[in-house]
Amino acid sequence: IMSTQPLTPSCGSCLFCCQSGADFRQRAVCEGCAQIISDRFLMRVNGASWHQKCLQCAACQQPLTDTCYFRDTKPYCKSDYQQLFAVECSNCLGKIAPTEFVMRALDSVYHLSCFRCCVCQRQLSKGDEFVLKEGQLLCKTDYERERALLSTLSPDITDSGNIL
Ligand SMILES: [Zn+2]
Ligand SMILES: [Zn+2]
Ligand SMILES: [Zn+2]
Ligand SMILES: [Zn+2]
Secondary structure (H helix, E strand, O other), X not given: OOOOOOOOOOXXXXXXXXXXXXXXXXXXXXXXXXXXXXXXXXXXXXXXXXXXXXXXXXXXXXEOOOOOEEEOOEEEOHHHHHHHHOEEOOOOOOEEOOOOOEEEEOOEEEEHHHOEOOOOOOEOOOOOOEEEEOOEEEEHHHHHHHHHHHHHHOOOOOOOOOOO
């Protein structure tokens, strides 16, 4: 669901690369206000151009000078982005920053380290077989063991008839 696009440095020294070529300036249209950029400096983010003044966090209005994250084409600073779009880990209920790696199972999202079998605590990784049972993760071995156990504990109910 999340797509984070941290800036890629293009000049090696700053995350925003300030372009000053006249040609380039003439054609540059600001992604934020859709006006042509005639400022001396413009900001380049993921191939799009921005006025320096237009590139500010959509939540706290701070100018974004080193990192920014995009969501629905709006730029956010890192802390707002993490707060606004953080998701909850289904295991520890802690917040997962949108920039973290996660494991997903159906509609649930987990920290990598929280994605473990609730019986044997083994951390499950990509390719492992697991079962999501009532919101709990079980590795396949434990799931099958549990299922076998349940079937011995609850034998088929048969009509016992009347006791005479
Ligand atoms: Zn602008
Ligand atoms: Zn902000
Ligand atoms: Zn967690
Ligand atoms: Zn297990």
